[in-house]
Every structure is written in structure tokens, then in C-alpha cells.
Amino acid sequence: MFGKITGFALVLVMLVSCKSEKKKEETETWRTKKAAVENAVHNQLLEVEKEQGWKLLFDGETLNGWHLYNNPGSKSVWEVVDGELHSNANDESLTAGDLVTDRAFENYELTLEWKISGNGNSGIFINVQELPEVPTAWQSGPEYQILGAEHMDYNVPEKRPGCLYVFLPQQNSVEIKQGDWNKTRIKQVDGKIEFYLNGVLTAEEDLGSPEWQKKIAATHFSKYPEFGKTTEGKIALQYWYFETSFRNIKIREL
Known part of the structure; x- marks a missing residue:
């Protein structure tokens, strides 16, 4: 026992x-x-990323490489706070507007992280044509939609986060992480685009096709002669009255 x-x-x-x-x-x-x-560590490139051809579009300290659309040199709502590219929605003395890259891109892969207020609305415009006769970035550049989970449009199919705004609902369903960082990836090769949100493919379109022009003609964007006409242009971050932050903005040309 x-x-x-x-x-x-x-x-x-x-x-x-x-x-x-x-x-x-x-x-x-x-x-x-x-x-x-x-x-x-944010806003830095790993050695393997450098070898793959990635470059920083935001250095984490300055607005070098960016300016306010059609208004360079102005004291804008965009600022750098704690290593984040931040839109200041609280100071009305600052000039509001979208932030655009100094140079244009054609074939590339873009990645970045973003965080937005619950009722916030923002976006990433691609192929933007910065011209005096085009008052805003959205009048020429198709938009990757960014939206807070409490926004009234959050569940509108063609306005969901990661959508090709107005044109396509999410190709695969995905939610944002409200109050936390979300990851965007945009790829464009010869006018063929892919949008990803948090690793999920959300949109595909051929911006060089006749079908794309037909889709434009069926929307209010048909009123803007420069909209969606090119497959090369600047990249812009949308300002829309609520706070949005971006970081780790990286690009590699393909």
C-alpha cells in the first residue's frame, strides 16, 4: 500500500x-x-527591406517629401507627433487640406499603418494630378477608403474601409481595429491595383481598362475631367475634420 x-x-x-x-x-x-x-522600432527600414528596394516616405520626424495639396509652404493641419504623421483637427488657425507626396509614382507597392477616431473619415488617394485647375486631390485620384468604426457610413458596402471608394464593396470582408493600428497595402502595376486591409484583399481594379471608364461615367466622379484618367501620379493622405495618424509609410517601385 x-x-x-x-x-x-x-x-x-x-x-x-x-x-x-x-x-x-x-x-x-x-x-x-x-x-x-x-x-x-517604427519609421525605419530593416536591412532586408533595403535589399528589396523599400524606401521610407515618412521619416518619423519631419514632413520632408510631403506638402499640402496645391498649397506648399503653408502652415497646415499636418504635424509630426511622437513619430506619427498626425492631422490636427483642433487648431482652426492651421490650413486644412490633403497631404500629398512631392513626387509621382507609377508602378509600386505601398504599405503604411493608420489609426483613426471612431467617427473619423480619411483615405489614401493614388494617381493624384496636382494641378491649379483641380482644387482637391479627390477630384483626380481614386481613393482607398479609411473610416472609423463609429462613422455612419461604416456599413455602407461601397464605403467600407479598404474599399475602392464608391466603386466596389469589400472583395473579402474585414473589420478595422478601432483605437489601434491598422495596416494598408496598395499595389499598382501597369494600372492594375490591389488594395489590402490588415492582410485581407479588399479590392482589385484595372484603371487602364475601358470598363473602369464606364464605372466612372456611372458616378458623380464623371463631373471631374481628370478623375481616374491616369495610372501615374502622386499619393495623398486625406484630411476630413477628424484626427487620423499614420506611421511606417514605405514604398518600393516595381
Whole structure:
């Protein structure tokens, strides 16, 4: 009897010990992952990214490479705060408008992260033609939609986050992480675009096709002669009265 009890106790001790070791291992793994997230370095390129041809469009410290659409040199609502490109919606003395790259791009892959207020509305315009006769970026550039989860349009199919705004509903359903960072990827090759939100493909379109021109003709964008006509142009970040932040804006030309 004593031998059986001793054997049982030994097995019990071994089981408890294994569980403790497993818990310790899981705890250490969690701490390591948590520490990695907390100490992540933003707005910098890894060596492998440099080798792949990636470049920063935002250095985390300045607005170098960007300016207010049709209004360079103005004191705009766009500012850099704690390594984030931020739209200041609280200071009415600042000049409102969309932020546009200094140069144009044609075939490329763009990635960035964004965070927006609950009722916020923003977007990324591509193939923007910055011309005096075109007052705003959206009158020439198709839009990757960015929207807060509390916005009244959040569940409108053609206005969901990641959509090709107005033209296509999400190709695959995906939600944003409200109050946290979301990741956007945009790829354009010879006018063929792909939009991704948090790793999910949300839109595809051929901006060089006759079908695309027919789609434009069926919307209010038909009133703007420069809209969606080219497959090359500047990239713009939309300002729309609510706070939005961007970081880790990277591009590689293809």
C-alpha cells in the first residue's frame, strides 16, 4: 500500500512540475512577444527591406517629401507627433487640406499603418494630378477608403474601409481595429491595383481598362475631367475634420 501511495505521489509531483514548466514557458513567451511589441522600432527600414528596394516616405520626424495639396509652404493641419504623421483637427488657425507626396509614382507597392477616431473619415488617394485647375486631390485620384468604426457610413458596402471608394464593396470582408493600428497595402502595376486591409484583399481594379471608364461615367466622379484618367501620379493622405495618424509609410517601385 505504501509503495502505491509513494508511486502516485511521484507521478503527481511530476505532473505538477510539467504544468509549472509549461506555464513558465508560456509566460516567458508572452513576455518576450509583449516586450517585442512594446519596443518595436517604427519609421525605419530593416536591412532586408533595403535589399528589396523599400524606401521610407515618412521619416518619423519631419514632413520632408510631403506638402499640402496645391498649397506648399503653408502652415497646415499636418504635424509630426511622437513619430506619427498626425492631422490636427483642433487648431482652426492651421490650413486644412490633403497631404500629398512631392513626387509621382507609377508602378509600386505601398504599405503604411493608420489609426483613426471612431467617427473619423480619411483615405489614401493614388494617381493624384496636382494641378491649379483641380482644387482637391479627390477630384483626380481614386481613393482607398479609411473610416472609423463609429462613422455612419461604416456599413455602407461601397464605403467600407479598404474599399475602392464608391466603386466596389469589400472583395473579402474585414473589420478595422478601432483605437489601434491598422495596416494598408496598395499595389499598382501597369494600372492594375490591389488594395489590402490588415492582410485581407479588399479590392482589385484595372484603371487602364475601358470598363473602369464606364464605372466612372456611372458616378458623380464623371463631373471631374481628370478623375481616374491616369495610372501615374502622386499619393495623398486625406484630411476630413477628424484626427487620423499614420506611421511606417514605405514604398518600393516595381
